[in-house]
Amino acid sequence: MAPLLCALLPLWLAASGFIASGLATPALAEQPAQVQCAKALLDVLWTPDELAGTDADRVIGPVGEPDASVPVLNPGVSLAPRPAAPPKALRGAIRRVVPARGRKVAAITFDLCERANNVAGYNNRIINLLREHDAKATFFAGGKWLRSHPEAALQLMADPRFELGNHAWTHGNLGLMTSAEIDSQLRLTEIQHANLRAELVRRATAKGLEAEALRVPHVLRLMRLPYGRSSELALNTLAERGYLVIQWDVDGEGDEELHSAEVLAKRALARVRPGSIILLHANAVPQKTYEILQRLLPALRARGYELATAGELLRLGPPQSVRRGYFTIPGDNLKYDAIFPGKGTLKPDPARPFTTEPVPPAQ
Template sequence: MLVSAGTRLFCFVLCLAVTCCPPSSSAWSQPGSRTVAATTEQDEERAWQARPEDLRRALPNNSAPPQRRVPFTQLPPLTSQEEGTIRRVRLPGDLKAVALTFDLCELATVTTGYDADVINFLRREHIPATLFMGGKWMRTHAERAKQLMAEPGFEIGNHAWSHGNFGIMDQQSMRDQALWTQTEYETLREDILRRAEAAGMPAPNMPPVPELFRLPYGRCSDQALTLLARLGLRVIQWDVVAETMADNSRPELAVDVARRVRPGSILLFHANRVPTGTASLLKGVVRELRRKGYHFVTAGTLLALGEPLSTRDGYFNKPGDNKALDARFGVDGTGRRASMHRKMD
């Protein structure tokens, strides 16, 4: 009860955001993991430390669309079997893998932030994770986004441009939310590769565009799922909501989260400083899950390990529990008073 009540509260404020994994674990020590702006290990560590501009609302807001709006790389469409929203993966045998996922949400009307404690814990512990970045968040937090993209333990997913609600948006707006984010990723990727070349450093291994998508608010529609499938984006939701709007550092919460995890689970966290106490909760959850014999993989790796279990409905804990959010966060979930294709406010 504690968790479902907390989760409901959380939704209102939030969405303003293995033995089986040797490739992911070993990826942390591969060449190219160094942020290309850093030339020494000390510089590198300094670059990952928390900074004042990581705080919520510290960076100036810019609600304009990106300069380039169509990505160079178009993904092949998904098959009809792949269309849908994946909540967890059925794993073979006694494989105990789970995916930790972190959203970096940002509405059109505000800038959020970056949680260095969360990211640095994952790096220190060599825990692979999937980071779903909003396209506008990537532009606002460009240096942080590039660091994360170049870090081999992290998989980057698309979390829409400005947190548009895919349960209520029109086709063109949904398309823009998805593709503008792909384009922003490409722009930052080009910059990373340029900087690496100029510094004579190896190019980080980054896919041309993200291949996974997370629905803001978990909201979707048949039209949204069909559109995302046409764009080649696999939709990854979750079966375990980790944070609440209460104090997430309470030790009993980590135990409760771990109790709800099963092999093949996908856990939802945030790394944009919207919920508080995420780093503390994450450390507790990781400790509990390791004690139970779980290993951590990216969402992409998890999909490849078993049979993805999908639905055509997006939700937090039970179907329909996020529909109340349609009436909040502006006319289309982005916080705007007018939709994306009317005058930008």
């Protein structure tokens, strides 16, 4: 680790609440996670059946008219100040962390994407599997997804294994957006998150667990770029608003239609190395994530890997980052600019295909 970054990273993370105290990094199991509220919240606020969810959670809504409605802060709810801008060395799109002494630790991350004209569902089987394995994970939630899946969102917030990050309000392609548009994608998600957190505190207080609920973070500090798309303007805008951009070095579901879950899991495992960040989805859109995760969780542990949240991973070493987002190869995500209209916020309607072809002038 470069000496400057060595000094800056722990200081900024500490100032931003990533580190509760001190700079030591003992075993992750001994550390209070940033969301280390008591598991009592889960046990008291929901029954096991409510936590387990149902098949209906995985139903994806049809593509319809765009929902342009936006959230407002509920009465009595306020937004906490955003963290200070991270130091320059942390302002790229982070794809991996290099843990000290090659410590075998990895972060499994799940996107919860939802665009303006569909509802993306919640794959309850994935979350149940993570809980069975007591596996830590980070969820990058779209703000509109948080609004359309409030009960699942509250459960994720209350679970001490899990951490939430921002995935834009309606999955905007930040590489195509102005600073004001990016800000709106961030802020609307923050408003939805604040309303949900207030609801969690309200319910917990009624059960005598206010202190536990208040330990759930006020602010979202981590960002996942929709489509992996970025720009200098986007990275600078995100940094100014206090966000760290967390991408991945292992795409767990790429070309899932071409391969079995077994092949996808093997491919992901072959790419995992100390400090890896693994990209998966927990909305109901990819079809094979659960089966991939069934294989990944025991295999990672058999290879001696600890699982960390992305926030925890950042404490363990310097990040490797880039200035442009991508899935596996730089530029491989540019195709999404043409596929998803509305600056990435709309799912194409098969009945009315989107085209980038210029419209011929009227005769």
